[in-house]
Amino acid sequence: MQDITGEPAVGHGAADTAGTGRLLESLTRTGLSVLAGSDPSLRKLAERELSRQRAQLNLVAASSPPSPDVLAAQALGLSALTAEGYPGRRYHPGTEVIDAVERLAIERAKLLFGADHANVQPLSGSAANLAVLFGLLEPGDSVLSMELSHGGHLSHAARPASTTKHFGAAYYRLGADGTLDLDHVREQARAVRPAVLMCGGSAYPRTIDFPSFRAVADEVGALLIGDISHISGLVATGIHPTPFPYCDLVTTSTYKQLRGPHGGLVLRGPGSRVPGGKLDTWVFPGFQGTPDFGMVAAKAAALGNALRPAFAVAMERVARFAGLFADAFTARGLRLVTGGTDTHMVLVDLSDGSATGRTVSRVLEQIGILANKNLIPNDPRPASETSGLRIGTNHLAFMDVDDQDVSRLARGIADLVAELSRGGGADRHPGCPALHRLEEHAAAVVSAGHRADFAEGVPAP
Known part of the structure; x- marks a missing residue:
């Protein structure tokens, strides 16, 4: 079996994973040993945190256990490079390798989700959402999203967020049975006429009906953004219906269910009304500067694992x-x-x-x-x-x-x-x-x- 790079695939069997696990343990011991001499206070804190993780049962819905190769990828030293821009179009020299790393992450993201364009630079899922909102909206435009207390997210222009200083914001609420009421969403959309309709949230346990959201968006002339941060693994494996081709853009974090690093993605599917080039400029230079290439490498590792x-x-x-x-x-x-x-x-x-x-x-x-x-x-x-x-x-x-x-x-x-x-x-x-x-x-x-x-x-x- 080969990876999309053409190289032999690794980590597909229990024996390979066991080897990775042993290597990770060795690297961890080495890191702690180095800190013992240079920063014993930090070493003690790291040991305490590792002990806590090993002793507790994590049922927090907003996290997943990072895979060993994700943690190893973050430790490869790629974060030491400063380079703004995109592969083949950097503003700094010495980028041949990190260009290839970023292209690898992009191709894996596209393959995993069935997207035709992917931006892997956002430093978090929230940063991905904010880059998209500030890119799409003009001052005075409005966004319609799920009410925060009904399962929405702060980065969806929730009331406490700073985005509401720049854009109008309105919110739809769940029905009496606690599920999405698409009639209410449609009623709110007709009243608000938002430029952007957002679907997805942080505390909604049911399936998101992306086709119905697209019908509402089309009726009022809004672009549809789907945030799948909490369900990205379920979407990638077909257990939850895909937001493509209904959403113009799809955002996700990479740590909540993809077992990756703390970071985000912005994805565009076939039929999107948003050009890929514009999407990239919204992330850089529109919202953030130098990406963390250690994080990008770790995203590539997580996306590769999710394809297996x-x-x-x-x-x-x-x-x-x-x-x-x-x-x-x-x-x-x-x-x-x-x-x-x-x-x-x-x-x-x-x-x-x-x-x-x-x-x-x-x-x-x-x-x-x-x-x-x-x-x-x-x-x-x-x-x-x-x-x-x-x-x-x-x-x-x-x-x-x-x-x-x-x-x-x-x-x-x-x-x-x-x-x-x-x-x-x-x-x-x-x-x-x-x-x-x-x-x-x-x-x-x-x-x-x-x-x-x-x-x-x-x-x-």
């Missing part, structure tokens, strides 16, 4: 495991925003109970489980407390666990959330037996399979 069959297997596990969590919560009488999930995410509605999202997330963290508080639609509590708990399964999918392990874990978390919602004990004492049961099982899951693919390869379905 093992990644598709893992994304199937992501969606299936999320369904097991949804089943566990509903079986305990806990309400879910949207009533369930089609993605990697479940959003638990705690508004009827005494526990807040902040309380539950803190109790879970006490026993080594990371999940975050989150606003829910029409949340009666402030953002510092919230009435929602957001759980994601991206990390679980790359651990050596099966459906039975995940179901037991989900039931344990659901039991604890239900007990806390009823006013049960929230600290380490016999008043909260669900806490102790869950702590034991979470520790077993972590010890049995934390980051299993670093040495063993993605578990079989």
